[in-house]
Amino acid sequence: MNAQVGVALAHWGYIAPMLSPISSEAQYAQAVESLDSVLDAGGADESNPLAGLADLIGERISAWEHQHHPMPQTMPANEVLAFLMDQHGLRQCDLPEVGTQGVVSELLTGKRSINLRQARLLAARFGVGIELFV
Structure with missing residues (x-):
């Protein structure tokens, strides 16, 4: 063997x-x-x-x-993130790999766009395709 x-x-x-x-x-x-x-x-x-x-x-x-x-197919990236965070019981502070709590807040409100690095990390974390975030 x-x-x-x-x-x-x-x-x-x-x-x-x-x-x-x-x-x-x-x-x-x-x-x-x-x-x-x-x-x-x-x-x-x-x-x-x-x-x-x-x-x-x-x-x-x-x-x-x-x-x-x-998940609806036409959801904006910030709403996808909010949906997934809710499904996984996560708070803004639970995503330090994405950025500070303030950065995550700006992503969720749409004041800031999710960049490619963040999209890759989020896709890996939630086990979804990167296309949901870009």
Whole structure:
């Protein structure tokens, strides 16, 4: 047996729940919490080994949200951000990677546009396509 497979098998009980399809709101909440933890641990950086795990968890979250929490297609970026923050129970201070609380406030009110760096970070954090923010 390959050494990597052996390590994966030894830890599969911990990993499998993060990779299995979401089938309830409770599992959805756990997936969002897992994604936040992975992103905080460096998964928002595409060169970090955790980026692949962040993508996989984000895809599961996105699939659940698409089916159970559909978002209107014509929503402005600041409203998309407000919607996602509400869905995830986040406040302005919970997005330090985007900017200060004042910057997030200006983004939410439309006084400031979401830039490409912020759009990438937000897309990764919420497991959605970057096109929602640009």
